[in-house]
Amino acid sequence: MEAARSVEFSVAMTTPIDADLRRHLDKGARQEDLTFAVWRPSSGRRRTTAVLCRLLLPHENERVLRGNVAFTADYVQRALGELQPGEGLALIHSHLGPGWQDMSGDDVVAERDRLAGAAFGRTGLPVVGLTSGTDGSWSARRWIRVAPRQYERDDAATVRVVGSRLRLTFHPKLHPAPLSGANQVATVSVWGDVNQADLVRARVAIVGLGSVGSLVAEGLARMGASDLVFIDHDRIEERNLDRTAGARAHDAVIKRLKVKVADRNFRTVATASSLTVLQVPYSLLTETGLKAALDADVIFSCVDRPWPRHVLNAMAYNDLIPVIDGGIYALVDGDAFVHANWRIHTVGPGRGCLTCINALNRDDVSLDISGKLDDPDYIKNLPKEKRELLSRRNVFPFSMAVAAHEILHFVGCICGLERVAGVGPQTYHCYPGEMHVNANRLCDPDCAYDALTARCADLSGNLDPTLATNHGRSRRGRSHPRPAGSSDSLRQA
Amino acid sequence: MTNEDLVSHLVGLGHTVETLDRGPQDRWILLREYSISTGSLAGQSRDVAIQWSPQIPYVAPSAIHVRPHVVAMGTRNAQQSVLGTQWQYLSRVLRCPPTPQAWVVHINTIFSEF
Numbered sequence: 001m002e003a004a005r006s007v008e009f010s011v012a013m014t015t016p017i018d019a020d021l022r023r024h025l026d027k028g029a030r031q032e033d034l035t036f037a038v039w040r041p042s043s044g045r046r047r048t049t050a051v052l053c054r055l056l057l058p059h060e061n062e063r064v065l066r067g068n069v070a071f072t073a074d075y076v077q078r079a080l081g082e083l084q085p086g087e088g089l090a091l092i093h094s095h096l097g098p099g100w101q102d103m104s105g106d107d108v109v110a111e112r113d114r115l116a117g118a119a120f121g122r123t124g125l126p127v128v129g130l131t132s133g134t135d136g137s138w139s140a141r142r143w144i145r146v147a148p149r150q151y152e153r154d155d156a157a158t159v160r161v162v163g164s165r166l167r168l169t170f171h172p173k174l175h176p177a178p179l180s181g182a183n184q185v186a187t188v189s190v191w192g193d194v195n196q197a198d199l200v201r202a203r204v205a206i207v208g209l210g211s212v213g214s215l216v217a218e219g220l221a222r223m224g225a226s227d228l229v230f231i232d233h234d235r236i237e238e239r240n241l242d243r244t245a246g247a248r249a250h251d252a253v254i255k256r257l258k259v260k261v262a263d264r265n266f267r268t269v270a271t272a273s274s275l276t277v278l279q280v281p282y283s284l285l286t287e288t289g290l291k292a293a294l295d296a297d298v299i300f301s302c303v304d305r306p307w308p309r310h311v312l313n314a315m316a317y318n319d320l321i322p323v324i325d326g327g328i329y330a331l332v333d334g335d336a337f338v339h340a341n342w343r344i345h346t347v348g349p350g351r352g353c354l355t356c357i358n359a360l361n362r363d364d365v366s367l368d369i370s371g372k373l374d375d376p377d378y379i380k381n382l383p384k385e386k387r388e389l390l391s392r393r394n395v396f397p398f399s400m401a402v403a404a405h406e407i408l409h410f411v412g413c414i415c416g417l418e419r420v421a422g423v424g425p426q427t428y429h430c431y432p433g434e435m436h437v438n439a440n441r442l443c444d445p446d447c448a449y450d451a452l453t454a455r456c457a458d459l460s461g462n463l464d465p466t467l468a469t470n471h472g473r474s475r476r477g478r479s480h481p482r483p484a485g486s487s488d489s490l491r492q493a
Numbered sequence: 494m495t496n497e498d499l500v501s502h503l504v505g506l507g508h509t510v511e512t513l514d515r516g517p518q519d520r521w522i523l524l525r526e527y528s529i530s531t532g533s534l535a536g537q538s539r540d541v542a543i544q545w546s547p548q549i550p551y552v553a554p555s556a557i558h559v560r561p562h563v564v565a566m567g568t569r570n571a572q573q574s575v576l577g578t579q580w581q582y583l584s585r586v587l588r589c590p591p592t593p594q595a596w597v598v599h600i601n602t603i604f605s606e607f
Binding site for chain 1: 494517518547548549550551552553554555556584586587588590591
């Protein structure tokens with residue numbers, strides 16, 4: 001953990017933790033305050049996130065309030081004693097100004113000289129410091145051990161507060177607000193410079209670059225998104241050409257990776273002046289795919305299989321990464337089209353999960369894991385409605401509708417604009433042509449996904465073990481290719 | 494629920510429960526001589542194996558494995574088991590939120606079919 005400055009650092013917390021902190025820290029315009037808190041590591045490929053999981057608020061006489069604030073040695077000892085294995089210590093204090101906060105000399109002494117060694121010695125993890133601004137902003141850093149009794153500051157690139165809204169504070173030097181150009185004037189005119197700056201700096205992973213995912217990628221590119229992760233092991237085939245944005249006939253001939261097609265299309269239409277796009281030609285159900293997804297601020301779930309959607313549903317709560325998901329159901333009787341509807345929803349802390357909003361059945365997850373959903377005999381014996389659900393019929397206009405609403409959910413999630421995204425999971429019925437909203441649907445009290453909130457449990461057991469050993473083919477014959485060429489490395493441009 | 498919750502619930506009910514480790518991601522919960530209370534097999538007993546689910550949150554495996562066989566292979570969704578020829582794979586999905594109590598009902602329901 002003390003390693004890698006090459007690994008980006010971020011801090012995340014839920015909205016209730018943020019609210020509790022604000023209540024505790026707000027002592028008016030002339031008094032700072034502090035508290036200790038517990039964090040757990042969520043480790044992606046390029047980013048480690050310290051996820052705050054509980055507060056250790058000070059007891060009477062455990063800190064000294066004199067305009068500024070200091071903690072007592074007894075408080076440090078109590079806080080360290082309350083940590084469980086795998087948990088780290090965070091010191092959180094308030095400043096009396098707005099925006100990302102720099103550190104005073106006293107702040108540095110408190111975190112580096114009084115805490116870093118004690119915390120590292122007790123936990124093997126760096127101490128994390130957070131500072132609140134008066135406008136709701138957070139700033140954060142960790143203290144990395146570089147030599148015995150020597151610790152260096154590593155600033156967080158972002159701090160994320162995750163609830164029904166995802167509120168991001170960006171480090172002003174590591175992630176400065178980009179200037180929007182003439183090619184984004186119309187977009188900015190709708191939701192303004194501040195929202196646009198947050199939207200385009202958020203790191204977005206798209207899992208599945210098929211019909212919906214390829215369109216989401218194009219939509220985000222035109223809006224100005226600049227930091228993307230494309231995750232898909234699959235390759236373009238002829239049957240994909242009628243519903244994959246940016247795909248060409250030649251791509252099907254050479255079976256080009258979908259992530260490469262998405263990358264090419266993204267760059268062709270992007271309006272951002274600087275792009276970071278990571279191609280991950282692996283299944284989400286591999287360690288590489290999972291780690292790449294854990295680097296994201298928001299994930300678009302554009303896969304239709306229950307197993308990866310179960311993994312994404314778990315990640316949304318476990319690692320505090322909102323997941324925007326959709327699904328299309330088209331019913332055909334023989335050659336006659338009967339009906340279609342589609343759903344769009346965002347899941348994560350503060351929202352109902354995929355199972356609680358009836359968008360994912362856990363028994364389907366079980367069937368997918370067992371391989372039954374690839375067994376034609378099994379499918380043949382299912383009731384017709386279930387067969388239709390699993391048939392994944394789709395046409396490009398349906399995907400366009402779902403992709404458009406998923407992007408609106410993204411805008412609403414980052415900017416807190418319910419008037420763009422609506423107030424909850426949506427279902428569109430083609431006939432008679434109505435959008436139904438299930439407002440403010442939360443998880444059931446005993447929901448197993450919601451119970452994972454901020455736990456940072458190791459989800460590697462959720463992966464497909466057959467993909468870890470065969471480098472290319474699943475036991476069910478689905479293609480899970482390695483990247484083109486022989487390297488295992490990912491592609492970043 | 495967790496695998497441990499299931500083991501502890503079954504032990505609490507008085508069953509003889511073992512865990513069988515056959516390698517990475519190949520762990521099983523084994524109930525010895527599970528007494529069948531309903532159906533044509535009532536009064537008999539079978540060993541029952543449930544694969545240890547590595548999923549978080551818990552996802553119930555879509556089958557139980559029984560020894561000795563309860564039905565002719567290839568009928569009633571009974572197939573060969575990875576545990577060996579003495580065992581039989583009964584493909585039955587637990588179609589409710591997984592809890593230890595639901596598992597016990599599920600096992601009894603499966604046996605009551607025969």
